[in-house]
Structures are given as C-alpha cells and as structure tokens.
Amino acid sequence: MRIAVYCxxxxxxxxxxxxxxxxxxxxxxxxxxGLINGAGNMGLMAATSNGALAHGGEVTGVIxxxxxxxxxxxxxxxHLIVTKDMHERKQTIATMSDACIALPGGxxxxxxxxxxxxxxxxxxxxxxxxxxxxxGYYDPLLQQLQRGIDEHFMRALHARLWCxxxxxxxxxxxxxxxPMWDPAFSKSAAI
Numbered sequence: 001m002r003i004a005v006y007c008x009x010x011x012x013x014x015x016x017x018x019x020x021x022x023x024x025x026x027x028x029x030x031x032x033x034g035l036i037n038g039a040g041n042m043g044l045m046a047a048t049s050n051g052a053l054a055h056g057g058e059v060t061g062v063i064x065x066x067x068x069x070x071x072x073x074x075x076x077x078x079h080l081i082v083t084k085d086m087h088e089r090k091q092t093i094a095t096m097s098d099a100c101i102a103l104p105g106g107x108x109x110x111x112x113x114x115x116x117x118x119x120x121x122x123x124x125x126x127x128x129x130x131x132x133x134x135x136g137y138y139d140p141l142l143q144q145l146q147r148g149i150d151e152h153f154m155r156a157l158h159a160r161l162w163c164x165x166x167x168x169x170x171x172x173x174x175x176x177x178x179p180m181w182d183p184a185f186s187k188s189a190a191i
Contacts, residue, residue, distance in 0.1 A: 002034035002060070003175050004097035006112040007044035008105035009072075017044060017104055020134050022051035024101070024168035029057025031172065036097050038089065039063035039081075041074040044103050049074050062092045090115065099128040099175035101165075104137040120161045121154075123186025128178035129162040132171040138164070157185060 007021060025048040028035050035052045037045050039061025049059045053076065060079040067073060068082055083089045090112060094100070102113040119125035131138050142164065148154045163178055165171035 001032075001098045001176065002036050002096060003028060003172070004036045004093045004100040005045075005048050005103060006100060006105065006109045006116075007037065007048060007103035008109055009038075009040040009043035009045050010106065011043050013043070013104075014135065016135060018047045020132070020168050021047035021103055024048055024103070024132070024171065025051025025053075025057065025059075026055050027168055027172055028052055029055035031176075033172065033176075034058040034060065036060045036062065036093055038093070039067075039073045039077060041072060044105065046074055048103070049077060053077075060096065062089050062096075064089050094119070094125055097127065099130065099178070101130045101132055101171045101175055102138075103132050104134055110141070117161050120181055121158060121186065123181075123183040126181040126183060128175050128180075130171045130174045130178075131162050131164050132168065133164050133166055 005024065021044040025035055029052040035048060035057060037048060040046060052059050058078045060081065061074055061077040062081045062083060063073050064083050064085050073080060081092060083092055094116060100116055102109060116125055116129055120129060149156055149159055163174040165174050
C-alpha cells in the first residue's frame with residue numbers, strides 16, 4: 001500500500017506540526033506502507049520523508065522539473081519522479097497512491113486537498129481521503145464544507161468524501177480501513 005501525503009514546505013511553523021509529520025512517516029514505515037509526496041527538502045514534506053526513511057520506509061517523491069532546477073527536492077528519497085509541470089505531478093501522485101492524507105499546509109496543500117475531494121465527488125478518485133486536523137488547523141475549512149452542504153451546494157452524502165483524524169496513527173488507520181468510494185455516488189454530484 002502507498003499513501004500520498006499532502007503537506008507544507010514552510011519551516012516557520014509550530015514544532016507540533018513537524019513532530020506529527022515525522023511521526024506519520026515513521027508509523028507508515030513501521031507498517032510497511034509506502035509514502036508518496038511532493039519530494040520537497042524542507043518543512044513537513046521533509047519531516048514526513050525523513051521519518052519514513054529513518055525507519056526503513058520507501059519514499060517516492062514526485063516533483064516538477066522547475067523545482068528540481070531550483071534544487072528544492074529531497075536528495076535521499078527511495079524514488080524521485082520528475083514531471084513536466086504541477087498538473088502532471090498531482091495526477092501522478094493521485095494515480096500512484098491507494099489513499100491520501102492531508103497534513104496542515106498553505107495554498108498548495110489546500111488546492112491539492114480540494115482538487116482530490118472534487119475528483120472523488122465526480123468519481124475520478126475513489127480512494128480514501130483523510131484530513132489530519134492537527135491543532136484544529138482545518139476547523140475553518142471543515143466548517144466551510146459543512147456550510148456548503150447546509151446551503152445545498154453539496155449533498156449531505158458528500159460529507160463522506162473525506163474522513164477527519166486528529167493524530168497520525170488515526171489518520172493511517174482511516175486511510176487503511178475506509179472503503180473505496182462507490183462510483184455510482186458520482187451520479188449525485190449534481191444537486
């Protein structure tokens with residue numbers, strides 16, 4: 001099994017986030033679960049990768065050429081896949097993974113999370129999506145998504161597109177145990 005982890009590259013964040021990212025990567029390695037991420041050499045991407053690598057885990061990084069040219073890639077991953085652009089990067093990560101977990105992050109992480117949720121709503125991605133809500137980081141987003149349901153921009157069924165965890169262990173458990181999304185539900189994408 002391989003789990004994609006969406007997360008930030010910022011180094012100026014609360015240390016609890018880095019500790020949780022390291023724990024997530026370590027626990028995935030202990031369970032024999034491969035990690036797929038954006039191959040960054042800083043922030044939570046590096047912490048997750050380093051946690052997995054320190055425990056003998058397999059880490060596949062997927063990164064666009066311009067980021068490699070800027071030397072933003074982690075140089076000690078098990079596998080490095082270089083793509084032509086961000087779109088190919090996101091598609092490759094989604095295709096290679098059996099589930100995804102979103103750690104806290106900025107615009108890029110939020111965009112990746114919302115895109116994969118949209119793909120799942122449309123029946124294009126049927127795998128588990130787990131939001132790892134550390135320190136209540138995702139509370140405002142979860143409230144906004146609920147408001148979208150309450151105001152009929154989405155169906156109540158769509159709240160099942162994602163799961164929410166508060167610890168790395170719980171996130172992995174949900175990624176492993178949550179069943180695949182029924183593609184028949186995509187017929188309910190339109191309200």
